[in-house]
Amino acid sequence: MTVLKPLIEQRADPHIYKHTDGYYYFTASVPAYDGIELRRAKTISELATAETVMVWHKPETGPYSDLIWAPEIHFNQGAWYVYFAAAPSREIKYDLFQHRMYAISCKDDNPVAGEWTFEGKIDTGIDTFCLDATTFSHNGVLYYVWAQKEVGIRGNSNLYIAPMKTPTEIEGEPIRLSIPEYDWEIIGFWVNEGPSIVKHGNKIFMTYSASATDENYAMGLLWADQDADLLDPTSWSKSQQPVLRSSPENKIFGPGHNSFTKAEDGETDLLVYHARTYTEIEGDPLWDPNRHTFVKKLKWDEQGMPVFGDAAFDD
Template sequence: MNKLEPLIPQRADPYIHRHTDGWYYFTASVPAYDGIELRRARTIAGLAEADTVMVWRKPDEGPYSDLIWAPEIHFNQGAWYVYFAAAPSREIKDDLFQHRMYAISTPADNPLEGEWTFEGRIETGMDTFCLDATTFTHNGVLYYLWAQKESGIRGNSNLYIAPMADPVTLAGPPVRLTIPEYDWEIQGFWVNEGPAVVKHGGRIFITYSASATDERYAMGLLWADTEADLLDPASWSKSPEPVLTSSPDNDIFGPGHNSFTVAEDGETDMLVYHARTYTEIEGDPLWNPDRHTFVKPLRWGEDGMPIFGDAAFA
């Protein structure tokens, strides 16, 4: 096995999309949390040195003027969309968890050169802290998948799914898929967040992240049959154990908030995630910029289940 080095330093919540034009598109949370940055390259490795373009910057005030978190770029129904979370301007740093979800769009062939339109807030029917939206299409239906706090449930966020009427509008009420419940999900913070989707061998898999954003951060797994009703929570199974954790002997800590892409061969699934290379964090880990983007192959077992391996090795 080869010891991994960061692909892109100081980029948390990484998302890589390989488009039909053959380009890889990358976005992530930037250390200043002040806007949405894109880059593209012909190869995954090429993203490391690719030019960056800030396609949208937060306003100075208002409901989406602070803490721009976890953007994802998707090509839905003929146009590019970036889904992201943002918070209102804050007077005190401790008042963090006021995020809501928003989207911007462009019809341009190259989203780095496009004129972006602010699409507004994605309404879920619950006016509570929410973030980490992703989308995917399955059996002709576009789905929205995200993390949100629900009144009456302990913790900061659970995972929800809903069909979409269009790329910025839900077509049905949220369906809760999972809550923080296992010991490894409630270390420091009670969260299930950062969902990502990959399909393989007649199943659809959702990875997610849990616990505080330090070395305790880890990834979990849900799965369902591809022909199951994805809006029925009973269709989904949940691993009681994390599937990717810190590798302290190899100086990789808090792997999580992942996404999936495909290698240049068009066949090999690739796991994209962030992690730190040390634990001596001064102050709140959230404000530490050293969550780096890592990429490694995702392997599959004979039983059709994903093998994530050690977060420090390809």
């Protein structure tokens, strides 16, 4: 086996979406945290050299004028949406940044070349630090999943789910699914964030990331039966151990904030994640630009559970 090389360097929180037009669409946090960049290609490998287009740039001032984090591109109900988090500044209050969640939309066939409209804030009904939104559809319902601080619960963020009334508006009260509780989730920071959904067999799986964004960053897993009430926290099981973590012997550190896509064959599941290739970080890891995008195959065992393998190998 050979050690994986980054698909795209200096792109954290990577999200790859394969659309019905045969193109892969890629977005991620850019090192300057100053806007939303898109690219598209016919194959995964071609994303590495595809033209990049900044489809939305942050304003100079205002509530969403800094730290544009973790964009995700989705095609919901006939239009393109990018969900992202942004803050008014880099000021930290009550030990947290001041991020809230927002969306932009595009009705053009090609979102890389299309015109984007700022849709505003995604209001969860809880006015606290929040980020890392993703969406998925199941049984005719569009769901919103994200990470948010809840007053009275220790840590930076927990995982929540809610159905959506429209692609930019949730319906009902947020349902908390997971909090940082295991030893591996609370190294440096108490964090559950970066949720992503993949379906297989008769189950729905939700990955997430936990702990500080250095070499301690690792991925966890929730799952529920496809016929279960996804808004009932008891429908979800949670792994007590991480499913993907650093591979020090192969110099892959802090794998996490993943997404899922399909290979060119339309069947093979692929895991997309970021990781660093060193641990010698000066200062806060957030300002180190060298979280690179990696892609590897996701395997499944005989019980229909995902097998993530080693973060360094496409095995």
